[in-house]
Amino acid sequence: MSAEHASAGLIGAYLRGGSDLPADTVWALEAHLEGCAPCRGLLATAVPAAAPDVAALVDSVRAALGPQLDAARPAPVRRPLAWRPAWAAPAVVPWLLTALAVVLLALALDSSGPPDPHGQVSPLLLVAPVLPLCAAAAAWAPGLDPAHELTAATPRSGLPLLLRRTAAALAAVVPVLLAAGALTGEMAAAQWLLPSLAFTTTALALGSVVGVGRAAAALVAVWAAAVAAPVWATGRLPFVLRPEQLPGWALLFALGAATVFARRRAYAAPRT
Amino acid sequence: MPRAVSAASVAPKTHAWEIRAEGLLVRAGRKKMAVNGLDLALGTGAHGLLGPNGAGKTTLIRALATVLRPAGGELELLGTPAGHAELRALRRRIGYLPQDFGYYRRFTVREFVEYMAWLKEVPKAEIPGAVQRAVERVGLADRADHRMKTLSGGMVRRAGIAQAIVNDPDLLLLDEPTAGLDPAQRLRFRELLQELGRDTCVVVSTHLVEDVAAACSDVVLFADGRLVFQGTPDDLAAAGGPEHPGDSPLERGYSALLRHTEQPGGIW
Incomplete structure (x- = not known):
């Protein structure tokens, strides 16, 4: 000294x-x-x-x-906070497993012979555009996250946390769908990836008004009624999934993303 | 030498009341106005929020925790208007224990409190220490590495209290924190409450009059969404006479003050 x-x-x-x-x-x-x-x-x-x-x-x-x-033994060295809960919603695992089960089911249906009389459309293609959306909604919906009430009152609640959780959900589901598509060879990634992303951003955008869970449920219902059911009946590739419709999906994706950005503060705001 | 006290903690207070509400309206569900024209001003100290079932205590606490947006009136928390879009800085200074709080069953107590500290933006380097302190304060240090699903109801509640105090809040909101605690734990909880009330604004909602008498410096009596009475526990006791029902002076004061309020479902 x-x-x-x-x-x-x-x-x-x-x-x-x-x-x-x-x-x-x-x-x-x-x-x-x-x-x-x-x-x-x-x-x-x-x-x-x-x-x-x-x-x-x-x-x-x-x-x-x-x-x-x-x-006396020294206290065990504390590992740093696990990265996992910072990204994935801790309660989302069962829902992700359900999503994977749906993929496997579609895959099984696909390989066990044509489910529809004409045999042209893979069932995988019908669930692929909405499955990532369901996984993303499960990561945020108040009804599915037991600690939602606690989370809602914290400073991190809001769009950044929502996007983290959505990204984690997509990271778990999209690769499986890609692998399944490659396995069957019937489904080009371009055919469903853009629609699924467009659906996800639209759900987040609508979610700023009515809640992500409700928005996702509504979109899935619309998809099932307007696209999946007719295809199941007729067996033709749905109009909206044809390659020439991709610009339309891109537009929907851009609109959804812009709305999410414009309403970014709404995700943290208290509910009325 | 590092500063032991942060600049923020010695900054002068620029607000008169930690909680100030004027004509506050908060909806529960679509139609019911659970808080209906509340005027309230609370400063530092432990405040017991008393009221019959369905008085709107939980709705009020949820509005104070910035979970619900007020439907009308003014609400100022720590000098910041609540319902304002930029709630982040305010939420860092709030601790909240909901009445029925969900948790992740596979998390250990430490992981749960750590995760809540992360959500509350406690600086990363301070999280392990803050978590250990919070867990020790509620007496769960020996259970810190047990999974939440193995805990008893009272321990889960104490873990909930630990997550509420992990960010050293200036405004602490506890909704029915003594439900499920055994008598010894309740005594310990009252001590903790007195300790916290020295430099924090603590609002404890309860329907147990004796908890308020033992631990709170201030009583807020609430019925049908309105303020009925605000004062010290002694004032509450003085309001009752021998003709009012109850087993203790406080209970008699409680019944005396609530005598005039409507009982829509009849008297039970």
Whole structure:
């Protein structure tokens, strides 16, 4: 610390205790000792000779504490906060598993022969555009997240958290759909990926008004009634999934994303 | 030497009341106005929010926690108007324990409180220490690494209290925190409440008059969405006479003050 050190006489007076030293000198010496190893060493070597009672006290304390200190184990090193809950909603796992089960079911239907009389449309193609949407909704819907009430009152609640959770849900579902599509060879990624993203952003956009869960349910119902059911009946590739309709889906995606951005504050606002 | 006190914690207070409501209206569901024209001003201290079932206590607490948007009137929390779009800074200073709070059953107590600390934007380096302190304050240190689903009801509630205080809030809202606690735990909780009430504005909703008497410096009596009475527990006791029903002076005061309010479902 400093270039000046305590003299042996000063340390001796400190060791003897009593009222030899004024209080401010004691205070200054202790402050110096805290930061100066050579002076502490000087003090330690002087203790047994100058103050045997102090040395005895220190030894007895050490002897008494010894067994406890041996028994004490250092606290385990705390791992940092897991990244997983920061991204995925902690309650979403069962819903993601359900989504994967739906994919497997569609895959099984697909491979077990044509489900419709004409055999032209894979059932996988009918669930693929709405499945990521369901996974995203499950990550945010108040009814499915048990801690929603707690989350809603925290500063992180809002669009960034919603987007994190949506991204995590999509990251779990989309690769499986891609793999399934590649496995059957009947479904080009372009055919369903853009529609599914468009559906997801639309659900988030509508969700700023009516809640993501309700918006997702409405979109799935519309899809089932307007597209999936007719296809099931007729077996023709639905008009909306034809490659020439992709610009329309891109437009819907852009509109949804723009709405989400414009209403970004609504996700954190208290409910009415 | 590092500063032991942050600049924010020694900054002068620029608001007169931690909670100030004027003509506050809050809806529960579509139609019912559960808080109906409430005027209230609460400062630092432990405030007991008393009232019969269905008085609107939970709705009021949810509005104070910025979960519900007021349907009308004015509400100012820590000097910031609530319902304002930018709630982030305000929410960092609020602790909230809902009446029936959901949690993730597979999380350990420590993970749960850590996750809530993360959601409350506690600085990352401070999270482990803040979590340990909060868990110790509610007496769950020995259970910190047990999963939430293995805890008893009272322990879950204490874990809920731990998550509410993990960010050292300036405004602490506890909805029925003593439900499910055994008598010894309730005594310990009252001590904690007194401790917290020294530098925090704590609002405890309860229907147990004795909790309020033991731990709160201030009583707010609430019925049919309106303020009936605000004062010290002694004032509440003084309001009752021997002719009013109840087993303790406070209970008699409580019945005396609520005598005039409507009981739409009949007297039970």
